[in-house]
Amino acid sequence: MSLRLLPKSFIYLLLLVGALAVAFPLLYTLSTSLMTEAESAVYPPPLLPETINLANFLKVIETIPVLRFIANSAIVSCAIMIGQVLTSALAAYAFAFLRFPGKTLLFSLFLATMMVPWEVIMIPNYLTIRSLNWLDSYQGLIVPFLATAFGTFLLRQTFLSLPKELFEAARVDGCGHVRTFLSMVLPLSVPGLATLGVYSFLNNWNMYLWPLLTTNREEMRTVQIGIGMLQFEEMNSWNLILSGVLLMLLPSLLLLALGLKPLVRGITAGALKG
Amino acid sequence: MEKEFTLSPPSTPITPPANEMESARERKRTSIRKIRRREITLAYACLAPSLLLFGAFLFYPLLKSVYLSLFLTDPQGRVAEFVGFGNFKDILSSDMFYKSFGNTLMFMLLTVPTGIAAALFFAALTHNKLTGMKIFRFIFSLPMAVSVGTGSMIWMILYHPTLGMLNYMLSLAGLGPVQWLTDPKWAMISIAIMTVWMNLGFNYILMLSGIQGVSEDIYDSARIDGSGPLRTFFRITMPLISPTLFFTLVVSIIGAFQAFGQINILTKGGPMNSTNVIVYNIYQDAFINFRFGIGSAQALILFVIILTLTLLQFKFVERRVHYQ
Numbered sequence: 075m076s077l078r079l080l081p082k083s084f085i086y087l088l089l090l091v092g093a094l095a096v097a098f099p100l101l102y103t104l105s106t107s108l109m110t111e112a113e114s115a116v117y118p119p120p121l122l123p124e125t126i127n128l129a130n131f132l133k134v135i136e137t138i139p140v141l142r143f144i145a146n147s148a149i150v151s152c153a154i155m156i157g158q159v160l161t162s163a164l165a166a167y168a169f170a171f172l173r174f175p176g177k178t179l180l181f182s183l184f185l186a187t188m189m190v191p192w193e194v195i196m197i198p199n200y201l202t203i204r205s206l207n208w209l210d211s212y213q214g215l216i217v218p219f220l221a222t223a224f225g226t227f228l229l230r231q232t233f234l235s236l237p238k239e240l241f242e243a244a245r246v247d248g249c250g251h252v253r254t255f256l257s258m259v260l261p262l263s264v265p266g267l268a269t270l271g272v273y274s275f276l277n278n279w280n281m282y283l284w285p286l287l288t289t290n291r292e293e294m295r296t297v298q299i300g301i302g303m304l305q306f307e308e309m310n311s312w313n314l315i316l317s318g319v320l321l322m323l324l325p326s327l328l329l330l331a332l333g334l335k336p337l338v339r340g341i342t343a344g345a346l347k348g
Numbered sequence: 349m350e351k352e353f354t355l356s357p358p359s360t361p362i363t364p365p366a367n368e369m370e371s372a373r374e375r376k377r378t379s380i381r382k383i384r385r386r387e388i389t390l391a392y393a394c395l396a397p398s399l400l401l402f403g404a405f406l407f408y409p410l411l412k413s414v415y416l417s418l419f420l421t422d423p424q425g426r427v428a429e430f431v432g433f434g435n436f437k438d439i440l441s442s443d444m445f446y447k448s449f450g451n452t453l454m455f456m457l458l459t460v461p462t463g464i465a466a467a468l469f470f471a472a473l474t475h476n477k478l479t480g481m482k483i484f485r486f487i488f489s490l491p492m493a494v495s496v497g498t499g500s501m502i503w504m505i506l507y508h509p510t511l512g513m514l515n516y517m518l519s520l521a522g523l524g525p526v527q528w529l530t531d532p533k534w535a536m537i538s539i540a541i542m543t544v545w546m547n548l549g550f551n552y553i554l555m556l557s558g559i560q561g562v563s564e565d566i567y568d569s570a571r572i573d574g575s576g577p578l579r580t581f582f583r584i585t586m587p588l589i590s591p592t593l594f595f596t597l598v599v600s601i602i603g604a605f606q607a608f609g610q611i612n613i614l615t616k617g618g619p620m621n622s623t624n625v626i627v628y629n630i631y632q633d634a635f636i637n638f639r640f641g642i643g644s645a646q647a648l649i650l651f652v653i654i655l656t657l658t659l660l661q662f663k664f665v666e667r668r669v670h671y672q
Contacts, residue, residue, distance in 0.1 A: 092470055096488055097487050100494070102513060115511070173387060173388075174387065180395060187406055189658065191605070191647075192606065193647050195406055218401075220401050251387070280497075302613065305504075315505065316502070330489065334489055338553055338560070339557065
């Protein structure tokens with residue numbers, strides 16, 4: 075990068091200030107979640123807790139069903155992630171390797187779906203889910219999201235970048251499409267599949283409006299909706315609210331730590347290198 | 349094939365008779381046709397899951413939205429009365445719609461340029477081989493893990509008018525407290541600050557992967573030619589990552605028009621409708637007042653706005669994008 079031509083110490087200074095500003099809300103969350111109620115309520119607000127106090131986490135788990143929310147979000151996010159990887163890998167294989175009439179048309183149809191904002195189809199989808207009696211159910215939270223045009227593009231680009239000679243050789247050896255797909259294309263595309271997996275999981279974990287519309291019962295709430303309960307149950311104990319927030323953040327933080335590399339490497343590949 | 353040879357009498361010439369050749373060709377043709385047909389079947393089978401899901405949860409609802417927008421509905425979502433373009437007329441003549449449209453534009457202007465600039469700045473700073481870059485890259489992508497629900501809760505506490513950290517910091521700097529979420533002049537700015545922070549992770553990841561895609565040789569030759577850091581950045585890096593920048597711009601603008609969660613949690617559209625954006629308005633009409641028809645009509649207007657903006661960007665901004 076060009077900015078590396080700046081003096082090192084200056085770069086570090088800028089980085090430290092920037093990192094502190096970006097991480098501040100999260101550090102504040104961590105710090106407050108470890109405080110006692112008395113500490114978190116004093117003014118001026120202390121930056122660090124006097125002692126590390128883990129009791130908040132237990133208390134918040136007792137007060138609201140945090141673990142249930144996390145489990146719900148995990149079930150929904152994993153199911154959608156697996157479904158999206160499957161449906162888009164299949165569709166991407168067809169677009170990348172198979173010849174069939176209507177290919178261009180169908181491909182543009184997939185492209186067009188990316189242009190439709192979710193809000194436009196939200197009302198009819200809500201009515202559909204309600205008429206299927208799927209409100210407050212896992213299938214209501216999962217099924218509408220199982221197909222993704224973005225994922226199909228991303229994987230199509232990944233598949234097309236695999237060496238063609240390999241597949242020609244396999245075909246000459248009598249390897250059919252199903253075997254090519256399962257034993258060659260998928261294993262060779264693990265980085266692309268990982269990118270889609272991480273991206274999809276984080277997106278689903280963070281979904282807000284749809285679970286807000288389709289879940290009412292407490293035991294079906296996901297993290298994003300359940301978190302609102304903290305606001306009402308424990309309005310004045312910031313240490314409890316923020317320890318709940320931290321618990322709900324942990325799974326996606328963990329995934330980000332593990333999945334940052336495939337994300338950085340792969341996210342623009344599908345979108346840009348048409 | 350084998351059978352053919354064993355059956356042919358030893359006296360036959362090496363080239364088989366014409367009719368046999370014809371039938372072999374015929375067989376070959378039918379087997380090719382069979383393979384083709386199998387390939388086509390396989391292709392449609394591969395596409396079927398996606399197509400079925402898109403059909404049921406995207407194309408059908410899209411058409412149904414158009415249908416609903418022409419009717420008044422009862423609270424159950426059943427159509428009650430055909431009103432033609434009445435819903436659209438109502439929306440386009442209501443002050444609230446223009447207010448929410450203006451708010452959405454303001455929100456876009458406050459979040460998109462700042463969000464992209466901040467992400468680009470941090471991506472440029474962390475693209476080097478200095479020690480500790482891994483940690484900084486992780487920190488700058490951290491907000492990607494923060495969702496609208498958790499993020500809003502954290503900022504709600506930071507924004508607290510009397511006990512919040514931000515007002516405390518302002519007081520340290522000798523400034524008076526700001527009513528972040530309850531002052532109509534500040535509420536949208538507060539929502540925007542929180543949104544820029546929340547979106548920073550994803551934008552940063554996009555920018556970083558764009559910058560990493562630029563070949564090292566180019567920087568080396570720029571340095572040899574005596575190009576300074578800023579000049580190299582604006583004259584070389586920026587044009588080379590313009591596809592990433594353009595993609596981020598399009599995605600960010602679409603995202604800005606869809607903002608909802610942080611507004612629902614932090615301000616509920618208030619104070620005095622100063623943060624009432626289009627999607628929040630749709631949500632209220634459809635799911636608080638159960639007016640699905642007018643909600644659908646508004647959603648379609650949103651669709652047209654987003655589509656127009658995206659097409660305009662492709663027409664006027666993409667010209668300046670430098671694809672390799």
